[in-house]
Amino acid sequence: MRRILLIGGGGQVGQELQTSLMPLGKVISVTRDDLDLTQSDRIRQVIQTAQPDLIVNAAAYTAVDKAESEMDLAKSINAAAPTVMAETAQQLGASLIHISTDYVFDGRKNTPYTELDTPNPIGAYGKSKLLGEEGIRQVGDRSPNFRYAILRTAWVYGSQGKGNFAKTMLRLGADRPEVRVVADQVGTPTWSTEIAKAIAALSPHFLDAAAPSGIYHFTNSGITSWYDFAVAIFEEAEAIGFPLKLERVVPITTAEYPTPTQRPAYSALACQKISAILQTSPPQWRQSLRQMLTELYSLTYL
Ligand SMILES: NC(=O)c1ccc[n+]([C@@H]2O[C@H](COP(=O)([O-])OP(=O)(O)OC[C@H]3O[C@@H](n4cnc5c(N)ncnc54)[C@H](OP(=O)(O)O)[C@@H]3O)[C@@H](O)[C@H]2O)c1
Numbered sequence: 001m002r003r004i005l006l007i008g009g010g011g012q013v014g015q016e017l018q019t020s021l022m023p024l025g026k027v028i029s030v031t032r033d034d035l036d037l038t039q040s041d042r043i044r045q046v047i048q049t050a051q052p053d054l055i056v057n058a059a060a061y062t063a064v065d066k067a068e069s070e071m072d073l074a075k076s077i078n079a080a081a082p083t084v085m086a087e088t089a090q091q092l093g094a095s096l097i098h099i100s101t102d103y104v105f106d107g108r109k110n111t112p113y114t115e116l117d118t119p120n121p122i123g124a125y126g127k128s129k130l131l132g133e134e135g136i137r138q139v140g141d142r143s144p145n146f147r148y149a150i151l152r153t154a155w156v157y158g159s160q161g162k163g164n165f166a167k168t169m170l171r172l173g174a175d176r177p178e179v180r181v182v183a184d185q186v187g188t189p190t191w192s193t194e195i196a197k198a199i200a201a202l203s204p205h206f207l208d209a210a211a212p213s214g215i216y217h218f219t220n221s222g223i224t225s226w227y228d229f230a231v232a233i234f235e236e237a238e239a240i241g242f243p244l245k246l247e248r249v250v251p252i253t254t255a256e257y258p259t260p261t262q263r264p265a266y267s268a269l270a271c272q273k274i275s276a277i278l279q280t281s282p283p284q285w286r287q288s289l290r291q292m293l294t295e296l297y298s299l300t301y302l
Contacts, residue, residue, distance in 0.1 A: 001025050002207060005052035005094075007035065007085070008059025012161025013099065016196035017058055024203055028052065032059070037081040038073070047088040054207055055089050056199060057082055057098045060129070064103070065260040067125040078128035083135030090139050090146040095206040097199055102154035102187060102219075104130045107264025112223075114270045115152075115215040123261035133215070140213050147206050150215045151199065151274075154267055155229075157289075158192030159296040165189075165226070166292065169233045173246035183227035183251035187267040188219040191288035201278045211277055217269035220285035227251040229285075236290050240297045 002025030008014040009029030021027045028050045035046045037059055047055065061067060061077040082098050089096045103126035104119035121127045133150050140146050157164040166189075172179050198218045205211035224232070231249050238244055254265070275281045 002054065003028065003050065003052045004203070005047060005050040005055045006030070007037075007055065007057045011058055011060075011062075012156060012158050012164060013192045013195050014058035015160040016158060016192045017056060017199060020193075020196040020200035021056065021203065024200060024207075025053070038076045040080065040084045043081060043084045044088050047085065047092065047094075051092065052089075052094050054203055055085055055094055055096045056203070057085055057096065060099065061125070064123065064125045064263070067128060068123065068260045071124045071128065074124055074128040075131060078125075079131030079135055082132040083139065086136040086139040086146070086148060089148075090143045095147040096136065097149045097151060097202065097206060098132070098136055099195070100133050100150050100152045100215075101126065101129045102152060102267035102269055103264060104133065104152065105264055105267055107185075107266045110266055112268040112270035113217070115217055115273055122264065125261065146213070148213045149202060149206055149211070151195075151202070152215060152217050152269060153190050153195050154219045154269055155187050155189045156192055156195065157189060157292065159292055159299055160192065165229070166233050166289070167296075169230050170237060170242060170296075173234055173237070173244045174242070175245060177245055177247040178250060179230060179246060180250045180252045180257070181227045181230040182254050182257050183225050184253050185263055185265055186223055186225050187264075188221070188223055188269065189229050189285045189289065190219040191285075191292050193292070194220055194282055194288055198274065198278065198282070202274065205277055216274040217271050218274050218282065219269050219271060220282050220288050221271075222285045223268045224285065232286055232289060233293070236286075236293050240293050241301075242293070242297060
């Protein structure tokens with residue numbers, strides 16, 4: 001039976017991966033309690049003990065704004081740790097699937113970013129994630145037999161995990177009549193369940209078949225702004241029966257909502273490369289949003 005080590009099994013995507021990876025073999029899931037990713041020796045030890053055929057890394061430092069003042073910690077978790085995972089996987093003959101982000105791009109394009117576009121992160125979080133990508137790629141360059149996929153995704157939300165934009169909107173909309181949301185940042189909301197399904201579908205290509213190592217973009221289909229995403233969240237939530245006090249969503253500019261870090265104005269990702277391998281396209285973002293809210297409603301109220 002294949003052995004899959006899931007690192008970050010307690011996170012938003014990690015919890016979904018625990019379910020989606022199960023049919024592929026024995027899943028050994030570790031959370032921060034089992035493995036602190038700032039400890040390189042522990043990473044090596046946990047991997048060597050697990051003897052995996054495949055490592056899936058869903059753990060990351062994901063506090064985008066806080067990363068500006070905690071760059072060393074962000075780099076340790078997002079750059080040094082995945083590099084150690086790659087080195088150890090290569091030594092054991094295991095493959096690695098690692099998750100990265102649309103925030104490696106600067107957002108100056110106005111058509112979807114492909115895997116061939118040059119990253120140029122504008123914030124500390126994106127910089128730390130790009131260093132992680134580079135660390136894994138360098139192991140692959142030194143050892144061509146090492147098989148890895150770096151799956152860049154974007155705007156992740158789901159019913160699991162500590163919090164995300166959709167859950168924040170529902171909380172605010174339950175409490176107040178007005179919510180103000182940035183309308184000049186564009187991308188693709190992506191359901192954690194779809195990411196976990198895509199990783200499970202990609203995994204056999206890195207266990208047995210010969211999918212090329214490298215970067216893969218994966219998001220739901222379609223493009224929207226945070227403002228239009230918020231409007232859709234409230235429309236769908238109201239139709240499902242979530243209790244809402246909200247009367248209006250007000251579009252604002254990024255300049256009207258200052259944050260410690262800059263975010264790309266445009267970060268849609270072109271997903272044709274992974275779609276060709278999986279022979280399917282991801283669902284439209286609004287369809288997944290409806291499914292997630294239905295799931296969240298039954299988890300919360302039924
Ligand atoms: N969320 C997004 O919008 C988004 C967008 C694009 C890409 N991504 C990428 O998608 C992947 C999954 O993100 P997510 O949304 O599932 O994030 P998440 O819910 O924050 O999960 C990240 C996990 O990493 C764990 N972690 C953090 N520091 C750790 C440490 N020092 N040692 C061990 N574990 C540690 C966290 O544990 P604790 O819960 O204990 O902190 C958490 O379980 C990440 O690679 C992220 O960069 C996310």
